[in-house]
Amino acid sequence: MQNNDPHATDPAKDSGAEGAHAELDALAAKVAALDAELAQARETVLRERAEIENQRRRLQRDLDQARRFANEKLLGDLLPVYDSVALGLANETADAKALREGLELTLKQLEKVTSSNGLVLVDPLHQPFNPEHHQAISAVDSTEHAPGTVVAVVQKGFVLNDRLLRPALVAVVKD
Numbered sequence: 001m002q003n004n005d006p007h008a009t010d011p012a013k014d015s016g017a018e019g020a021h022a023e024l025d026a027l028a029a030k031v032a033a034l035d036a037e038l039a040q041a042r043e044t045v046l047r048e049r050a051e052i053e054n055q056r057r058r059l060q061r062d063l064d065q066a067r068r069f070a071n072e073k074l075l076g077d078l079l080p081v082y083d084s085v086a087l088g089l090a091n092e093t094a095d096a097k098a099l100r101e102g103l104e105l106t107l108k109q110l111e112k113v114t115s116s117n118g119l120v121l122v123d124p125l126h127q128p129f130n131p132e133h134h135q136a137i138s139a140v141d142s143t144e145h146a147p148g149t150v151v152a153v154v155q156k157g158f159v160l161n162d163r164l165l166r167p168a169l170v171a172v173v174k175d
Helices: 011-068 072-090 096-116
Strands: 119-122 134-140 150-155 157-160 163-166 168-173
Touching: 072 096, 096 119, 134 150
Parallel strands: 134 168
Antiparallel strands: 119 157, 150 168, 157 163
16 A cells, blocks of 8 residues: 555655754764864963963063173172272372282282183283284384284283183284
């Protein structure tokens, strides 16, 4: 017997519709899971961006502090030299010999501070001329010294941590 009712449902079509509905439910669940995973990934990225920005700000603040106080040790070491100069100037009764001795002691203090901070004095008297550390300002004739020898230092030079800070101004024997 065959059912000729046009409104009757075909059992084969019903089972296909149920399978398609189940498949749509599975896909919808998968989309929901992926949406949740995407939301979590976005949140993680935002947190990491915020953390990177905070680190950048901290680093910038630390660099600013380091720049502002980079000279703190050096200036602290120079304070006794400052005090010595001030005391020498305050002494109105000292004679020339006492003032000279005070200046020599102050210079020794200053040399100690500068050398402990990487500053090296360039005093090339009676050494061969070195254009990397010396600047010749005059050439002189001499029979006592070999050509190219420094015979006078007008102004001493300085090297800071292997980098020339100021060349020594010198007079050199002519070639």
